[in-house]
Amino acid sequence: MLQLRALSFAYSNRFSLSGIDFTLESGKHLAVIGESGCGKSTLLRLIYGLHDLADGQIFWKNQEVLGPKYHLIPGMSYMKFLAQDFDLMPYTTVAENVGSFLSNTNKAQKNARISTLLETVEMTEFAHEKVKNLSGGQMQRVAIAKVLALEPELLLLDEPFSHIDNFRKNSLRRKLFAYLKTQGISCVFATHDVQDILGFADEVLVLKNGQKVAHDTPSQLFKNPLDFYTASLFGEVNALPSNWFEASANSELRLIYPHQLRVKQDGPIAVEVVAHYFQGTHFLIESRCGDWVVFFKHSESLTSGLQLNLALCIGA
Numbered sequence: 001m002l003q004l005r006a007l008s009f010a011y012s013n014r015f016s017l018s019g020i021d022f023t024l025e026s027g028k029h030l031a032v033i034g035e036s037g038c039g040k041s042t043l044l045r046l047i048y049g050l051h052d053l054a055d056g057q058i059f060w061k062n063q064e065v066l067g068p069k070y071h072l073i074p075g076m077s078y079m080k081f082l083a084q085d086f087d088l089m090p091y092t093t094v095a096e097n098v099g100s101f102l103s104n105t106n107k108a109q110k111n112a113r114i115s116t117l118l119e120t121v122e123m124t125e126f127a128h129e130k131v132k133n134l135s136g137g138q139m140q141r142v143a144i145a146k147v148l149a150l151e152p153e154l155l156l157l158d159e160p161f162s163h164i165d166n167f168r169k170n171s172l173r174r175k176l177f178a179y180l181k182t183q184g185i186s187c188v189f190a191t192h193d194v195q196d197i198l199g200f201a202d203e204v205l206v207l208k209n210g211q212k213v214a215h216d217t218p219s220q221l222f223k224n225p226l227d228f229y230t231a232s233l234f235g236e237v238n239a240l241p242s243n244w245f246e247a248s249a250n251s252e253l254r255l256i257y258p259h260q261l262r263v264k265q266d267g268p269i270a271v272e273v274v275a276h277y278f279q280g281t282h283f284l285i286e287s288r289c290g291d292w293v294v295f296f297k298h299s300e301s302l303t304s305g306l307q308l309n310l311a312l313c314i315g316a
Helices: 042-049 092-101 107-119 136-148 165-185 193-199 220-221 228-231
Strands: 002-011 014-024 031-034 055-058 080-082 154-158 185-191 203-208 211-216 237-239 251-256 261-263 269-278 283-289 294-298 307-312
Touching: 002 031, 002 042, 014 042, 014 055, 014 203, 031 042, 031 154, 031 193, 042 080, 042 154, 042 185, 042 193, 080 193, 092 107, 092 136, 107 136, 136 154, 165 193, 193 220, 203 228, 211 220, 211 228, 220 228, 220 261, 228 251, 237 294, 251 269, 261 294
Parallel strands: 031 185, 031 203, 080 154, 154 185
Antiparallel strands: 002 014, 002 055, 203 211, 237 251, 261 307, 269 283, 269 307, 283 294
16 A cells, blocks of 8 residues: 655755645556646655655555665665656667566576566567667667566556557557556556546546645546646536526536537527537537637537537536
């Protein structure tokens, strides 16, 4: 179990994180999300023990995680941290990089372990290629295999798929997170990708300006976002007057995702189409209702200037 208790940290007397606390059960996966500069990477480095806390405590299975003041070599042996710089040896092969943490006592066992890890990150065919000849995405996959080599109890990933092409990303993250679940490895990962969050996280921690905004399941945060900031991290969102949908509603704003609005002849929201954006399975339509910008999804493109009505699709 990972526990953070009132954690605070400052760079040059300016607080980067303040009052962060949460508990993550063993074997669970936590996505840390938020705008750039909110403290995601710093949080991972603190959990790993690379910095000393200004205040608070971090525990893994009742053992306190301590920083450089207490350890000659920062970092905890039962954790592995994959930062965005990868930390690979460029002039050795992919297999040698992945096996660099493994014992040479049993060569057959070591080679089998390397093969399993390379298969997990889809790099088997590059086993004997030198790392310096790889693309950024291939290096990232090798780095993931390398941190998995010693079977950490807790894995910390900072934007783990940021350099990987979309056509390979979906397959890779399915294999990686399935592997972690099978091995019972806990994981905390920082990401901007909504597919990482919704498809593979058990829990989500939302950060803003170094503070915790929310901590819940992906389903709960998506369906019931606490504010516009949280909702916007999952994609496009509208903040529209509540009284557009309920005559008795107050003047507060209601958060509505584009997929929750449908074109309806007698719908209560009269809009004029401004632009359309092809999204593959649908079009995202930008429209206006007076001074309000309204986004909604539609099966076809709509002509700029077209006037129509929208209604809220209950249960969408």
